[in-house]
Amino acid sequence: MRFAIAGNPNSGKTTLFNSLTGSNAHVGNWPGVTVDKKEGVYRFRHSNNTVEKISVIDLPGIYSLSPYTPEEVIARQFIMDEKPDLIINIVDSTNLERNLYLTTQLLEMDVPVVVALNMMDVIKREGSIIDYEVLSQILGIPVVPVSALKSGNVKLLMNRCVEYVKTPRKGSSFLSSTALAEQYEKVLKLVDEHNIKHPVFHAIKLLENDSIELMHDATLSAGIQNLKLEYEKNEKPFDYEAEIADLRYKFITNNIKPQVVKVLKNTGAASSEKIDRILTHRLWGLPVFLVLMFAIFHIIFSKDFLFFKSFGIMEFDGPDGLSSLGILLKGYMEYFQNFVMTHTDLFLKNAGAYDWARGAIVDGLLKGVCSVLTFLPQILLLFLSLSILEDSGYMSRIAFILDRALRRFGLSGKAFIPMLMGFGCSVPAMMGTRTLESVKEKRMTLMLIPFFSCGAKMVIWATVVPAVFKNNADFVIFCIYITGIAVAIIGAIALKKTVFKGIKSNFVLELPVYRYPRLKSISFQLWEKLKGFLTTVTTVIAASTLIIWFLQNFDTSLNMVSENSDSCILKIFGDAIKWVFVPLGFAHGPDNWKLIVAILTGLLAKEAVVSTMGVLYKAKGYATDTHDSDANAISGKEESVTTALAANAVFTPLTAISFVVFNLLVIPCFAAVATARSELKSAKWTFFVIFFWFATAWIISFIVYQTGVLLKEVNLINRIIGVFIIVIILFSIFRRKKKKNKCIGCDKCPKGI
Amino acid sequence: MENKLLGEFKPGEKGTVEKLTVLGPLRRRLLDMGITPGTEIIFNKVAPLGDPVEIRLRGYKLAIRKTEAEAVLMKKEDKS
Numbered sequence: 001m002r003f004a005i006a007g008n009p010n011s012g013k014t015t016l017f018n019s020l021t022g023s024n025a026h027v028g029n030w031p032g033v034t035v036d037k038k039e040g041v042y043r044f045r046h047s048n049n050t051v052e053k054i055s056v057i058d059l060p061g062i063y064s065l066s067p068y069t070p071e072e073v074i075a076r077q078f079i080m081d082e083k084p085d086l087i088i089n090i091v092d093s094t095n096l097e098r099n100l101y102l103t104t105q106l107l108e109m110d111v112p113v114v115v116a117l118n119m120m121d122v123i124k125r126e127g128s129i130i131d132y133e134v135l136s137q138i139l140g141i142p143v144v145p146v147s148a149l150k151s152g153n154v155k156l157l158m159n160r161c162v163e164y165v166k167t168p169r170k171g172s173s174f175l176s177s178t179a180l181a182e183q184y185e186k187v188l189k190l191v192d193e194h195n196i197k198h199p200v201f202h203a204i205k206l207l208e209n210d211s212i213e214l215m216h217d218a219t220l221s222a223g224i225q226n227l228k229l230e231y232e233k234n235e236k237p238f239d240y241e242a243e244i245a246d247l248r249y250k251f252i253t254n255n256i257k258p259q260v261v262k263v264l265k266n267t268g269a270a271s272s273e274k275i276d277r278i279l280t281h282r283l284w285g286l287p288v289f290l291v292l293m294f295a296i297f298h299i300i301f302s303k304d305f306l307f308f309k310s311f312g313i314m315e316f317d318g319p320d321g322l323s324s325l326g327i328l329l330k331g332y333m334e335y336f337q338n339f340v341m342t343h344t345d346l347f348l349k350n351a352g353a354y355d356w357a358r359g360a361i362v363d364g365l366l367k368g369v370c371s372v373l374t375f376l377p378q379i380l381l382l383f384l385s386l387s388i389l390e391d392s393g394y395m396s397r398i399a400f401i402l403d404r405a406l407r408r409f410g411l412s413g414k415a416f417i418p419m420l421m422g423f424g425c426s427v428p429a430m431m432g433t434r435t436l437e438s439v440k441e442k443r444m445t446l447m448l449i450p451f452f453s454c455g456a457k458m459v460i461w462a463t464v465v466p467a468v469f470k471n472n473a474d475f476v477i478f479c480i481y482i483t484g485i486a487v488a489i490i491g492a493i494a495l496k497k498t499v500f501k502g503i504k505s506n507f508v509l510e511l512p513v514y515r516y517p518r519l520k521s522i523s524f525q526l527w528e529k530l531k532g533f534l535t536t537v538t539t540v541i542a543a544s545t546l547i548i549w550f551l552q553n554f555d556t557s558l559n560m561v562s563e564n565s566d567s568c569i570l571k572i573f574g575d576a577i578k579w580v581f582v583p584l585g586f587a588h589g590p591d592n593w594k595l596i597v598a599i600l601t602g603l604l605a606k607e608a609v610v611s612t613m614g615v616l617y618k619a620k621g622y623a624t625d626t627h628d629s630d631a632n633a634i635s636g637k638e639e640s641v642t643t644a645l646a647a648n649a650v651f652t653p654l655t656a657i658s659f660v661v662f663n664l665l666v667i668p669c670f671a672a673v674a675t676a677r678s679e680l681k682s683a684k685w686t687f688f689v690i691f692f693w694f695a696t697a698w699i700i701s702f703i704v705y706q707t708g709v710l711l712k713e714v715n716l717i718n719r720i721i722g723v724f725i726i727v728i729i730l731f732s733i734f735r736r737k738k739k740k741n742k743c744i745g746c747d748k749c750p751k752g753i
Numbered sequence: 754m755e756n757k758l759l760g761e762f763k764p765g766e767k768g769t770v771e772k773l774t775v776l777g778p779l780r781r782r783l784l785d786m787g788i789t790p791g792t793e794i795i796f797n798k799v800a801p802l803g804d805p806v807e808i809r810l811r812g813y814k815l816a817i818r819k820t821e822a823e824a825v826l827m828k829k830e831d832k833s
Contacts, residue, residue, distance in 0.1 A: 064785035068778040097811045098787050242773065245784035249792070285801040400816045404802035507805055508782050508821065511814040
């Protein structure tokens, strides 16, 4: 048997799903669609003690069965095409009116529906009573009060469902008792003649001129248009869509609510209102948001927690202050990683393994996998913070506060969160784009995320910049971050005008009542993220590290050579593609294939850019034996690679900037590409996105380098021409279209209500 | 009682919906969210950057952009 859970966003749908299926849930993908559907198994124990497995499907949260958001289309298609045996419609009793709007639509389908009335405890606290038995009588289906968190209620619900699923149900509509009854009956008769499944649902959708419906059957739609014309005769066209939506709501407010809801005392959502008075305040809203965001990043990334060192509150040995939670946990992970690597190495040595096998396992596989794994605590912390923000209801307020700023780029406020996360790590940031409504918006946000300089890239800046800019490294590094943001803005505008032409984000967003985050649902979400992360690490990352290791250690006749030596495949490859980078400045000179190789290994993990340069430029004191204590190795590494770069005069200021800009914008690490692939769910789009990152990096580096050269070498007239061209380019990017005249609403509109 | 677009309301003002003046998906979305003729809407507040706006209807809070609020023609209730 298959049961589907349908309901409004924020109605406790996912919590119910998790209570039903426990850890049996797995995320499945719909073919060709970008929104997740979850499927799990509930073990139902019959009275004779036999256990039946019921598969439970968590449909995306929807307000209606109109075909306008991806979520709605999925839910609608699932119910019609996949034919679940029963729909559990979860209804938030604190918001009965809008939740029942969906219920009345679900009832139009030929499928048994059971209403699970959620948050009954909250409504009681707010001073109202809901008579669920009367509600059941009016709707003609079972209504079970549940609290999605209590298992006893869930058992009761499932008992009722298994009982009810045996009685086949025909769709029914409230319309038969309204002013539109006559038209509705006639259309229904016409639909019945065509022998269509779910006749009631289709009849109403046809009456509404639903865009998907009208495409299905041309003769049927033509017949219905004629029928409608008969009724209109000489009067102005009748707006069925608005009228039916209106009647639906009227049915709920007039026929259901007065009989079902009894308000004893009206406290409403008073406390939530008080919180909003500060959090979305016209003046304080923005500062409070900034402080909250900073606090999250501080807890995850700061090496000077609460600024004890900076403010001189406490004395610390060494360069750092108190570790924040994220840094502390990362330290433990690094310790663990070193332990595993040293001992595996030792074990293999003692067991008499071949050198190449030892190298492949320790330097290739373990090193690559562990370097990513060390970020696990910070990634989980980031997701914990985000889950809390989301569960409490603050996330939609962030979107509310920032929507205005992002609108110019065709994005909505919701796109801000993933971008912000990009400063930490692109991988969770890209996963965060799942919450975005439109596919275009999701893709665009995903493409912009790598431009927000991530934590791993910081290692490169800290190494390269001081080698060239000795006295003002901090300022230059700050400028790198600004450059990233600037490119993201320019990229957004360019994308909006080309690839995503016509991208328009609507912003109709419910601001739910604040609630305490629930431990159960948060831990569940974290567990899901952890599973996903570990899968990526053990598959994609493990495979790719082995490949890079192989290329570093073997020559073309497959003999093992010392890492990154002149005859390794990687070097030959680097030389072969060097021409691509010549116009960017930093590939000049016989030795600079090494920078190409550094960039290439950076595709695996951005930290690898530094370690590769360290090996290739034979940095003094650089530990080629990576099994040292990593903490020392990192701080020592940055110092010594920097010195080596300076001593070898690898960079001029200009080539350094070009190199840094290229690394900032180019294809992020393998993990990010793999994540992009799984989020985009399309190979074609993944290739395009990779191309976009590469092209942006190349073009911007090219502009930076060539402009620098021109400014240095060329005469005044050419400089003016150059500046003129740049101004024209910028102007064409930022140019705005003229505003069209707005409709102010009058009676001449054929479709006005 | 005067007719006025919801987008031109000031914080604290309220009224009832007259009609929607847009077509297509946005219209459907607004209808689905409960903005149907006769619905009472309170204009709560404006976001810190001046847009979007927060409205209250049918017992819940909804954020919509000003351009979207301008698609809703209201009958404004006089202040008592």
